[in-house]
Amino acid sequence: MELDELKASWEQVNERIEKHLKLNTKLIEKMTSQNYRTIVSRIVYPELLGGLVCLAAAIAIIWNFARFDTLGLQMFSCLSVLLLFSLTLVSFLSLRGLNKADLGLSSYADTLKRFTVRKIRFQRLQRQNMVLTSLFMIVFIPTAVRLLAQKDITRSSSFWFIILPICLVLQFLVSKWVYRHYARTLKEAEALLADLES
Amino acid sequence: MDQKEEFIDMVEKNKGLIYKVASFYADNTHDREDLFQEIIYQLWRSFSSFQNNSSVSTWMYQVAMNTAIFFLKKNKRKLPVESLGNEILEYPEPEAAKTEEYFQIMNHHIKGLNLMERGIVMLYLEGRSYEEISSLIGISASNVGTRLSRIREKLKAQISKTH
Numbered sequence: 622m623e624l625d626e627l628k629a630s631w632e633q634v635n636e637r638i639e640k641h642l643k644l645n646t647k648l649i650e651k652m653t654s655q656n657y658r659t660i661v662s663r664i665v666y667p668e669l670l671g672g673l674v675c676l677a678a679a680i681a682i683i684w685n686f687a688r689f690d691t692l693g694l695q696m697f698s699c700l701s702v703l704l705l706f707s708l709t710l711v712s713f714l715s716l717r718g719l720n721k722a723d724l725g726l727s728s729y730a731d732t733l734k735r736f737t738v739r740k741i742r743f744q745r746l747q748r749q750n751m752v753l754t755s756l757f758m759i760v761f762i763p764t765a766v767r768l769l770a771q772k773d774i775t776r777s778s779s780f781w782f783i784i785l786p787i788c789l790v791l792q793f794l795v796s797k798w799v800y801r802h803y804a805r806t807l808k809e810a811e812a813l814l815a816d817l818e819s
Numbered sequence: 820m821d822q823k824e825e826f827i828d829m830v831e832k833n834k835g836l837i838y839k840v841a842s843f844y845a846d847n848t849h850d851r852e853d854l855f856q857e858i859i860y861q862l863w864r865s866f867s868s869f870q871n872n873s874s875v876s877t878w879m880y881q882v883a884m885n886t887a888i889f890f891l892k893k894n895k896r897k898l899p900v901e902s903l904g905n906e907i908l909e910y911p912e913p914e915a916a917k918t919e920e921y922f923q924i925m926n927h928h929i930k931g932l933n934l935m936e937r938g939i940v941m942l943y944l945e946g947r948s949y950e951e952i953s954s955l956i957g958i959s960a961s962n963v964g965t966r967l968s969r970i971r972e973k974l975k976a977q978i979s980k981t982h
Contacts, residue, residue, distance in 0.1 A: 623971070623974060623975065624940070624943070624967075624970065624971050624974055627925060627928065627944060628943065628944050628946075630921055630924075631921075631925075631944040631945075632946075633921075634918055634921050634922075635835065635839065637917075637918055638835055638838050638839065638842075638918070639835045642834050642835060642838055644830070644831060644834045646827050646831075649826075649827045649830050649831070649859060650823075650827070652856045652859040652860055652863075653823075653826070653859060653860060653863035725861075725862075725865030725866075725868050725869060725878060725881060725882045725885075726865070726868060727885065727957075728881070728954075728955065728956060728957025729881070729884050729885060729888075729935075729938045729955060729956045729957060730935065730956050730957035730958055731957055732884075732885040732888055732889075733888055733934055733935055733938070736888045736889060809933075812933075813933050813934065813935065816933065816935060817935060
């Protein structure tokens, strides 16, 4: 079906829609109320909760820092804190500017440009977030074992020669998958932005 | 007439326009009704900034199409709007089947277009002039013409690919 054929059928569909669309005052009032729509809170609260959990874990590590009595443990705990703060920051950055726009004030092209720029930024942050999380899982193992089971697995040769190499290989594979996964979406968004700016 | 009553009256008069935008951007019935509700909510949010500088339908297209852009993103995160428990569009068979079939054909055709092209096609289907499309989209009228020719070519190529 070509564009003009689509247009002719669109007009017929319009007539049917106008005839059978049921919309009364009560329904419109319901739709304009804040109560029924919770989209934004459903995005914001899990991200916010995730960020707060990361912050709490970082504080717990700093609070118990004296218990990390070897150089290996101190290195892993410092890296854990650094990654936890980075994850919190990435999480909060991805929420910035969400749903603040007045959609009646800008043209379609401007809204699309703003949306695409935000999408590219969000996708990049998500990509960084996933890579940081997989890295954190490795770094956090010795820190968590020390805090919860009072053991120092950095003294064990199996940690350095078996667990850590396996984890690093897995981390490399995860990162590769993440970059490939986001590559297509990012490429499409960047192409759209280039088209809008042309 | 207070602000809310004025708004409700405006929506009732232009409900077809809102439903058409929702139908054009959403892939299925459920998403269509979600987007329909979201557009009405965003129209209400923007209602105080509507200064009558443009026509009601122009303002409604602007808000509705801008909402659709953001809805697509939110929808990908699988966050549905709560159901109102009412069917917005109720029509008897076989009209329902015919309309659904049309929406499916249309979605099949436009899925290869980017969001900019979709916006232009939407307004073209609505019978808007190049000048009106130009002011709503925010590009020049000549650019609208160029893009529409490109879209026709794209659609033709897509048809020949599928046949």
